[in-house]
Amino acid sequence: MKIAIIFGGSSFEHEISIVSAITLKGGLKKHTPVFIFVDSSRNFYLIESGNMKSKFFSSKDYLKKGKKLNLVKGGFEAPGMFGAKKVDFDVALNLIHGRDGEDGKMAALLEFFGVKYISPRVEASVLSYNKLYTKLLAESLNIKTIPYEVLNRGESREITLDFPVIIKPVRLGSSIGVSVVKSKEELDYALDVAFEFDDQVLVESFIEGIKEYNQAGALGKDWILSIIEEPQKEEFLDFDKKYMDFARDSRVSEANISEELKEKIRNSFKKIYDPLFRGAVIRCDFFVLENEVYLNEINPIPGSMANYLFDDFDKVLSEVATNLPKEKKIKIDYLYINSIQKAKGKA
């Protein structure tokens, strides 16, 4: 299968997405990747596989050596002297992290232009990109989350949760703008940092030593769930460490937990995934406290698609690509307008 990997974007995670695409290239054994880069001005470029090195982008070589593309009905095409040439691929894969990719914009573009694509759809993107809406979604599915409050830029900074707390801009991934605050004195600075990135900030209880487990997966014809990983981490991942996480490609070992707890985690994952995330490969990060599963966050487009969590990642993509959600066909017959016209004696 030819898979068009769309990466880059006007996003704080633009560079992460480049690293993620390069890593994913190494993770595909059977499929052939086609690389479509979205630069910071949101122009599309076709990138030859041999040029998939980070320096090709940071040096802006892509401006000269990449082929500029237009998004058109059914795909992308390169304009040329003798007519436009369509880029050949079977399915697109949205690998833009953060804005443009995870906020629903890329899904909307691909859906509107009728391009087959692997990605969370618009609704799923919006609900998982925003950490407050993720909480509301989890609550509606009866999945527990950690106690939280929301602060708005320019409004009161009074919080009622006990310290320590963790501060997160509501709309970013990759730990950007996130900090752990141990006392009231540190709060203002952490909020200043977080408000640099968003107008709304989530304040959550920070629970020392809480166990975290990651479950990735997708629904093809059947469920394909990854192993459950217990990420190795310090107090929590800072941006640099998390960044490197996007470049991971080696297999990880499975968390050493009871089968019963694994089943709880898998069931929570399935509840969240189906039907909202059909068409996507996502990773959910859970906390476990006293044998209860809490949703920490949903990664709608995990770094390098969390390929390292699966035994046969090519198969995951094939399965998802052949079971994509289909847009409802809407027949527009103008019956209504015709009937009005008739009533008015104009038809």
Place this chain on the structure above:
Amino acid sequence: MKIAIIFGGSSFEHEISIVSAITLKGGLKKHTPVFIFVDSSRNFYLIESGNMKSKFFSSKDYLKKGKKLNLVKGGFEAPGMFGAKKVDFDVALNLIHGRDGEDGKMAALLEFFGVKYISPRVEASVLSYNKLYTKLLAESLNIKTIPYEVLNRGESREITLDFPVIIKPVRLGSSIGVSVVKSKEELDYALDVAFEFDDQVLVESFIEGIKEYNQAGALGKDWILSIIEEPQKEEFLDFDKKYMDFARDSRVSEANISEELKEKIRNSFKKIYDPLFRGAVIRCDFFVLENEVYLNEINPIPGSMANYLFDDFDKVLSEVATNLPKEKKIKIDYLYINSIQKAKGKA
């Protein structure tokens, strides 16, 4: 101001949107409308103002007489022998009802391509297009809603609410697929109808004789709120009646309620609107029961923009257009990739 009114779309409400655009044309006194039609195949056409008659679309005259457009960086252009010609306008106005317009896709397109636009943004669209997410949003803002349950296609149809109930597909507007169910015997048929349009259905308590009040508005430099209307209706509006509602252009009279209740309605509207709906003119439909305000639904793109609820609708549009939310500028400097390169000795 030149306002590009984008209407049509691949939507069950395609025809409604045409009627809405024709009506809005009559509602603009000072601004000049430019009409951009999205046909059922999602092609864009520039429509001359003189051709804005419903028959022009139902007869498919637009295929011959409309000018086909491409969505490009910063706007729309008509390709031509001597180069492409940009369509001239100051701001776009998203008037696509239902899918493509209210589900966030048009907002995503315009945002991505850097076109200034009046419309709910992607997040606001997703939360208001889906009646379940509207409930979650209202709850998170401490605004009451009517008791409800959610049913999924193919799953149990047991409900615990007492009859009568009202059945609504979660994702459609304009009363399509909606019915009032008075007894258990009628439930199956009503659900069959609703599931024709969506995979998820909302079941709400139907409260006989509940009062409904509509408040439209927007935030420009200051709040611009419409009069509060008490819609005249029978048991509830069916599709035909609601359809005609989109063609309304005459001024309506204000609801005869206490100033205190009006203030409650206005405050609920403001809570919902700000900051999520900045950049849009929306209408919220509220119920009032024992002097308490309940959110019924949010119309993110009301029929003909609810222009009939405002004294000076041109001013509403000017105010919103000059106070649109600005996208955060993200500078991509490749500092990170450069530092990795350096560390590897490759820079």
